[in-house]
Amino acid sequence: xxxxxxxxxxxxxxxxxxxxxxxxxxxxxxxxxxxxxxxxxxxxxxxxxxxxxxxxxxxxxxxxxxxxxxxxxxxxxxxxxxxxxxxxxxxxxxxxxxxxxxxxxxxxxxxxxxxxxxxxxxxxxxxxxxxxxxxxxxxxxxxxxxxxxxxxxxxxxxxxxxxxxxxxxxxxxxxxxxxxxxxxxxxxxxxxxxxxxxxxxxxxxxxxxxxxxxxxxxxxxxxxxxxxxxxxxxxxxxxxxxxxxxxxxxxxxxxxxxxxxxxxxxxxxxxxxxxxxxxxxxxxxxxxxxxxxxxxxxxxxxxxxxxxxxxxxxxxxxxxxxxxxxxxxxxxxxxxxxxxxxxxxxxxxxxxxxxxxxxxxxx
Numbered sequence: 001x002x003x004x005x006x007x008x009x010x011x012x013x014x015x016x017x018x019x020x021x022x023x024x025x026x027x028x029x030x031x032x033x034x035x036x037x038x039x040x041x042x043x044x045x046x047x048x049x050x051x052x053x054x055x056x057x058x059x060x061x062x063x064x065x066x067x068x069x070x071x072x073x074x075x076x077x078x079x080x081x082x083x084x085x086x087x088x089x090x091x092x093x094x095x096x097x098x099x100x101x102x103x104x105x106x107x108x109x110x111x112x113x114x115x116x117x118x119x120x121x122x123x124x125x126x127x128x129x130x131x132x133x134x135x136x137x138x139x140x141x142x143x144x145x146x147x148x149x150x151x152x153x154x155x156x157x158x159x160x161x162x163x164x165x166x167x168x169x170x171x172x173x174x175x176x177x178x179x180x181x182x183x184x185x186x187x188x189x190x191x192x193x194x195x196x197x198x199x200x201x202x203x204x205x206x207x208x209x210x211x212x213x214x215x216x217x218x219x220x221x222x223x224x225x226x227x228x229x230x231x232x233x234x235x236x237x238x239x240x241x242x243x244x245x246x247x248x249x250x251x252x253x254x255x256x257x258x259x260x261x262x263x264x265x266x267x268x269x270x271x272x273x274x275x276x277x278x279x280x281x282x283x284x285x286x287x288x289x290x291x292x293x294x295x296x297x298x299x300x301x302x303x304x305x306x307x308x309x310x311x312x313x314x315x316x317x318x319x320x321x322x323x324x325x326x327x328x329x330x331x332x333x334x335x336x337x338x339x340x341x342x343x344x345x346x347x348x349x350x351x352x353x354x355x356x357x358x359x360x361x362x363x
Contacts, residue, residue: 003151004220005361006165006201008331009088010324011081012053013195019044019051022191029063030180036187043191048291052194052319054175055081062178067245074110074176075119081197082116082171083123089199090124093165097125101164102153106135106142106323108240108352109172109247120169131157139238139351140287142323143170143198144359148226150202163204171197172322177240177247185251192290193249194319198327219334219341221361227270229262234354259289260296262356263348267301270358276344283337283345283363284308285329288315297348310336323351339363 017025023044027037055077056062064070082105090097103126105117112119115134120126131153135146150168157163174193179186205222237252263286271277278301286297288311298308310332314325321328326349339345343363350356 002205003154003202003223004205005223006203006220007089007092008198008200008327008334009085009092010199010328010331011085011088011197012318013055013077013081015054015056015059016051017054019047019049021051025059025062026190029060033182036182039184039187040191043188047191048316049192049319050316053196055173055195056175062175065180065246070176070246071110074173075112075116077173077176077195078107078110078116078171078197079119079123081195082120082169082199085171085197085199086120086124086167086169089167089201093201093203095165095201098127099165100124100126100130100167101157102131102133102150102166103169104133104135104146104150104153104166105169105171106138106146107171108137108139108142108322109174109177111136116171137352138323138355139240139353140289140320140322140325141349141351141355141357143327144226144347144349144357145228146170146323147200147202147223147359150200151223154202154204165201165203168200168202169197170323170327172324174320174322177249179243179246179248186249189249189251192320194321196318196321196324196328198324198331200327219339219363221330221334221345221363224360224362225270225273226360227266227273227358229266229356231258231262231354231356234258238354239352256290256292256296258354259293259350259356260300262350262354263297263358264300266356266358267346267348270346270360274360278302280344281346282343283333283339284311285326285333285345285347286311287326287349288312288329289320289325289350291315323349325349
């Protein structure tokens with residue numbers, strides 16, 4: 001018996017901002033020098049991202065830079081996206097809120113105490129006995145440790161021989177961490193990140209009401225194993241730190257190389273544990289942290305050019321949504337490729353710290 005992802009749903013804010021719209025707004029509202037304007041132009045207008053969803057009640061809200069204003073926007077937008085994705089995932093799994101036995105929420109773009117899980121549980125109407133866990137500070141890689149934690153809740157949550165499903169939610173409001181400055185890393189961050197949420201319902205295989213997908217529908221992935229890589233020596237290459245009370249992103253040009261090597265190393269350990277090789281993996285869902293990252297990952301893993309097509313598609317349409325992104329890729333893979341029974345896939349993500357994570361799945 002193992003854990004299956006019984007359903008998967010995603011959500012975004014209503015506002016979709018194209019690259020041209022973002023460029024016109026930023027150059028019209030902030031005093032930018034010629035080098036900064038040129039870099040914004042190259043990234044927003046000539047770059048690979050068509051647009052991003054941003055949690056804004058009105059566009060000028062981007063200019064409200066106080067820590068209190070940004071945290072307030074994070075809380076409102078994160079809760080709205082998380083509950084919408086969760087409700088859709090529960091409906092797809094044919095579950096009611098009272099059926100949920102556990103809730104795991106991860107985020108890195110806003111700090112709340114109590115955590116976001118308290119607000120999500122209330123909004124969804126989950127039972128007071130639901131077991132909750134908030135995972136903080138994992139950056140873009142957080143969705144996979146979230147899934148691993150949810151598997152742990154399932155494994156230890158049996159009552160009378162049955163385990164109630166666990167809801168896993170990754171949600172980020174990256175637009176609430178926009179920080180204006182001349183540092184090229186800040187400019188890249190302002191052009192790269194968007195907002196989104198992904199929710200998955202996890203069940204123990206054999207306990208789900210419907211273990212088989214509808215005719216022609218995507219096949220539920222079974223989570224086989226997890227692996228991680230922690231590299232504190234590269235901590236300063238990718239992280240948030242606080243400046244004037246606000247989150248400020250640090251993004252080094254070395255990230256693609258660090259991420260590619262970390263992904264290769266953890267992939268080797270994970271596959272070796274199961275007697276598998278790269279050639280045994282039919283499908284890849286890699287966090288779309290940027291085109292350079294995806295190119296380096298494909299190089300390190302010796303993958304063909306089209307192996308990461310779903311990661312490239314998500315990046316072009318949504319930008320980098322931080323932790324939910326890898327689940328957006330998995331959802332697209334499930335819906336469009338509909339992997340045959342028995343094939344294997346690998347989910348890979350990386351984030352602040354420097355950390356990287358992998359999840360081996362079988363369809």
